[in-house]
Every structure is written in structure tokens, then in C-alpha cells.
Amino acid sequence: MQTILRIGTRGSPLALAQAQETQARLMAAHGMPVEAFEIVVISTSGDRIQDRPLSEAGGKGLFTKEIEEALLAGGIDIAVHSSKDMPTQLPDGLELSAFLPREDARDAFVGKAAKTIAALPRGAKVGSSSLRRQALIRRMRPDLDVVMFRGNVQTRLRKLDEGVAAGTILAYAGLKRLGLEHVVTDLIPLDSFPPAPGQGAIGIETRIGDRDVEKMLVAIHDVPTGQALACERAFLAALDGSCRTPIAGYAAIVAGKLSFAGLIISPDGTQSHSVELQGSAQDAARVGHEAALTVRAKAGEKFFDGWL
Numbered sequence: 001m002q003t004i005l006r007i008g009t010r011g012s013p014l015a016l017a018q019a020q021e022t023q024a025r026l027m028a029a030h031g032m033p034v035e036a037f038e039i040v041v042i043s044t045s046g047d048r049i050q051d052r053p054l055s056e057a058g059g060k061g062l063f064t065k066e067i068e069e070a071l072l073a074g075g076i077d078i079a080v081h082s083s084k085d086m087p088t089q090l091p092d093g094l095e096l097s098a099f100l101p102r103e104d105a106r107d108a109f110v111g112k113a114a115k116t117i118a119a120l121p122r123g124a125k126v127g128s129s130s131l132r133r134q135a136l137i138r139r140m141r142p143d144l145d146v147v148m149f150r151g152n153v154q155t156r157l158r159k160l161d162e163g164v165a166a167g168t169i170l171a172y173a174g175l176k177r178l179g180l181e182h183v184v185t186d187l188i189p190l191d192s193f194p195p196a197p198g199q200g201a202i203g204i205e206t207r208i209g210d211r212d213v214e215k216m217l218v219a220i221h222d223v224p225t226g227q228a229l230a231c232e233r234a235f236l237a238a239l240d241g242s243c244r245t246p247i248a249g250y251a252a253i254v255a256g257k258l259s260f261a262g263l264i265i266s267p268d269g270t271q272s273h274s275v276e277l278q279g280s281a282q283d284a285a286r287v288g289h290e291a292a293l294t295v296r297a298k299a300g301e302k303f304f305d306g307w308l
């Protein structure tokens with residue numbers, strides 16, 4: 001059998017696990033063999049830059065640039081991503097057209113010196129390169145020493161074993177997809193430690209108007225996940241661009257009802273503003289946009305300046 005669809009992905013173990021999950025769902029939905037869905041590994045700038053925070057090197061788009069170029073050029077037919085790594089503005093001609101059923105969106109603590117963040121000794125080092133996680137850690141425990149932690153999930157776990165930090169925070173979804181859930185010492189509640197918009201959801205990017213590909217993806221698209229993501233990404237889109245302010249947001253869909261909780265927080269964790277909004281799942285993007293306007297009004301425009 002010949003290839004029907006080429007699946008583009010980064011080469012990290014997590015990215016490959018996500019591409020393989022997409023491949024397996026396509027095979028099951030369409031009753032086709034593995035050869036029908038070829039996985040094409042593409043190296044990105046984000047994979048190569050290891051020595052500085054990505055927010056300094058050029059931001060989220062670094063993990064997607066080369067993959068999107070391949071998609072636009074026709075070298076691949078779909079690109080599989082962690083939704084939370086996707087910028088809100090995609091290149092002309094591309095869209096996120098399907099989402100797989102969302103994994104658990106919570107952050108997980110992986111502790112060496114203690115099982116929970118609360119139980120860490122005073123001044124302990126916690127590794128994270130995410131501005132959101134750094135701010136949330138500082139809000140919980142201003143005494144802790146937050147240190148930079150880059151690299152893929154395996155690299156970060158190795159740094160912990162080497163004693164570089166007493167603990168780190170990773171997405172539970174990523175650890176589960178890698179079969180590494182056993183390293184988790186605590187699952188952090190969504191309300192005290194809200195996730196990044198899109199966390200835990202695999203998103204599939206396509207060329208706008210590629211009807212054949214869209215038809216194949218309908219069979220694996222998860223509607224509630226798509227609605228939650230529309231809300232969270234609308235929230236992010238109405239807030240980012242302006243700032244390096246950490247942003248968290250999570251939408252839960254239960255029986256057609258959407259509940260969204262969003263948070264913006266200063267990088268030092270001392271100031272934060274939150275918003276909660278309910279609505280119909282059909283109106284997901286509007287709820288996210290409205291939540292952004294609400295939290296923006298609460299915080300004031302000055303909140304978004306000058307955290308550099």
C-alpha cells in the first residue's frame with residue numbers, strides 16, 4: 001500500500017509519541033495499515049537552541065517554523081504539535097483543524113528533596129524555564145530558588161538526578177505519553193496552578209482548504225477538545241503579543257457547558273489577576289475573548305508593561 005498522508009513532527013521523544021498516537025488513530029478510524037501514514041521527522045530551531053530561554057531567542061514559533069515550511073511546500077500533509085507550543089497567529093494558509101482527545105492538563109511536580117512543592121526545604125532549587133511555572137512557584141513559595149531548566153523532558157529528569165535542582169514541574173500529559181508517569185511525586189491542582197492554554201492537547205495543523213486531508217481528520221477530531229482550545233486560544237490571542245506576562249488558562253467542557261478560568265501573573269509571582277467565565281461550548285471563542293477583556297480591565301494596561 002502506498003502512503004496516503006505524510007505526518008510531519010519534531011524528533012523529540014514526546015513529539016514522536018504524539019505523531020504515533022495520531023498515526024494510530026488514523027489507522028483505526030480508516031481501517032488502514034501503518035504504511036498509509038508515514039511519519040516525517042523535521043528538526044526545528046527550537047530543538048537546536050539550548051543555551052538561553054526561548055522567550056529570548058524568538059518565542060514559541062521556533063518549534064514550528066521548519067515544520068510549517070514543509071507543510072506549505074507540500075513535503076508533508078499534516079503537522080502534529082503540542083497545542084501549547086503553537087503561536088496564536090499561524091502563517092498565512094495554515095490552520096489548526098483537528099485536536100485529539102485531551103490528556104490530563106495538570107502540571108506535575110517531580111520532587112527529589114520532597115514529594116510536594118509545599119514540603120520543599122526553605123530556599124530549595126526548583127528548575128523550570130516556563131515563565132508561567134516560575135511565577136506560580138514564586139507565588140506559592142517566595143523563598144524557593146527558581147533556576148533555568150531547558151531541554152526535553154528526559155534532559156530535565158536527568159538534571160534532577162544529577163542534583164541540579166530539588167524538583168521540577170512538567171506537564172503530566174507529556175510524562176504520560178512518554179510512559180514516565182511513575183516519576184511524578186505530586187499532581188498539582190488546576191485551580192492553584194492553572195496550566196498553559198492548550199496544555200495536554202495534541203493539535204493537527206493543515207493547509208487551509210485541503211479538503212481531502214480535512215475529510216480524513218474529521219474521524220479523529222475531538223469536538224469538546226476543539227471547543228476548549230478555541231476558548232483558551234482566544235483568551236491567549238487577546239492578551240499576548242503585548243507582553244511577556246505569564247498567562248494561564250483552562251476551559252472545561254461538561255455536557256455542552258464551558259467553564260473557563262484564566263490568570264495573568266507578574267513574573268515574580270507577587271501580583272496576579274484571575275477571571276472565571278461560563279458559557280455555551282458553541283460560543284467557546286467568544287467566552288475566551290470576553291475573559292481576556294475582563295482580566296485586562298481588572299489588571300490595567302500598565303500590568304502588561306515592563307516585566308523585562
Ligand SMILES: NCc1[nH]cc(CCC(=O)O)c1CC(=O)O
Nearest residue numbers: 082085170171173174199200201
Ligand atoms: N514546552 C514543551 C512542552 N510542550 C508540550 C509539553 C507537554 C505536553 C502537552 O502539554 O501537551 C511540553 C513539556 C512540558 O511542559 O512538560
